[in-house]
Amino acid sequence: MSDTKKFLLPEDRMPKAWYNLAADLPAPLPPPLHPGTGQPIGPDDLSPIFPMAVIMQEVSTERWIDIPEPVRDVYKLWRPAPLIRAERLEKALGTPARIYFKYEGVSPSGSHKPNTSVPQAFYNKQEGVKRLTTETGAGQWGSSLAFAASLYGLEVEVYMVKISYNQKPYRRALMETYGAKCIPSPSPLTNAGRAILERFPESNGSLGIAISEAVEMAAQRDDTKYALGSVLNHVLLHQTIIGEEAMMQMEMAGDKPDVIVAATGGGSNFAGLAFPYIREKLKGDKVRIVAVEPANCPTLTKGVYAYDFGDTGHLTPLVKMHTLGSTFMPPGFHAGGLRYHGMAPMVSHVKELGLIEAKAFQQIECFTAGVQFARAEGIVPAPESTHAVKGAIDEALRCKAEGKAETILFNLSGHGHFDMQAYTDYFAGKLMDVPYDQDALDEALASLPKVAAE
Ligand SMILES: *Cc1c(COP(=O)(O)O)cnc(C)c1O
16 A cells, blocks of 8 residues: 555546446436426426536436536646545544545635536537526535636526525625626525515525526526536536546555545535445445435435425426425524535435435534544535545544444545634534424425325
8 A cells, every 4th residue: 555645647537428327227216207297307398497418418328428528628727636545634533444535625616516517507608508597505506607607708697595695705705706696595586586585584595495596587588597506417427527536546546445425415526426436336346335414404314205396486397305395494504505405316316225325413523523634634624525524534433443444435525715604603612503493394394295106
């Protein structure tokens, strides 16, 4: 085993194709349904809001999908991303385990999200789209799409969850730097926004509401499409470059993961690292794969696997996923990127197939892990990423207790430089582990749409 710290791929070894797990699934993914008819939707149903190239990827079962050369050229601004051995963290924990992390914080916006925002902007530009709308929680997706759109001269309108809009002015400034327009959601500009404001004038907003607003605006104009930063198959597909690179880098390290850990909000950074390894697992590899989610938005561990809407205003198709109900409002906590009521259908599906495990952690224990990581390895993790750090540290401590020298690989999905208020609150003892409201969850689950196909 080498004493190399960073495993760096040269640009010419950057993967030339994304990996599509749909090609290898032992059981097909349940199809998205039209909310009115209950029938599976086709590409045409999606064409008002997505470009055709993206829709064809959404429904594709081809194993490898070529990354267009111009997209690879933009990826080279920060990719291949480093794989780093967290040896100082291993020492601090006194574990016999070897810990590696794939660091996605090296992108211009500081997270894995430009891996999909760049191809999405590229395909929209190719099809003559002039304007994109989207939603953002903590602002990572909004700034990633704003960055990508700036490269292709596209206008961007971002509906930002109001509580984050007020709490994270620097994320807004970043979006504006890239030329995007940022609107606090719920807004009076859309039917969906006005409906919420009428009932809840003080609403802090949610991702589900912001999605409704962005979709509504995109559907209204021919020159405008919508872009989503997680959950859908094509987004997960674009993120698989993470796992494909990591596999080559683990080979450079002369090592092979026994456990893979990543945080799950909508599921995209998790899928990006995990799906290439699931391909190997389906061929007989023994790797364990652990998804880590916040205990107060516990989609995979406490949600039900059912058809549900992707948004609060019920404009999207129905997809089968682990859901807390589209009207569920998770309590405010700092990992804004993990506050979504659903989970990617493909991630939910592999959970049902028993190919992955899921764990939930409270935010304070995650920040404690994030601080320990920062003091050992230097990088300050995004609040979302601290969930993966906590998951990896727990595995390393289990190895210590069991005296096992396993190899752990986790996804450090982004840095926390725009989230330092969360760390300030943590050090001031102001962070709380607010439980979710069980009655509100029961109510949201009781109002799941009835689907004949089930
Ligand atoms: C958005 C985000 C997440 C959660 O989203 P996924 O789609 O589940 O990956 C995790 N980490 C960071 C840094 C993010 O920006």
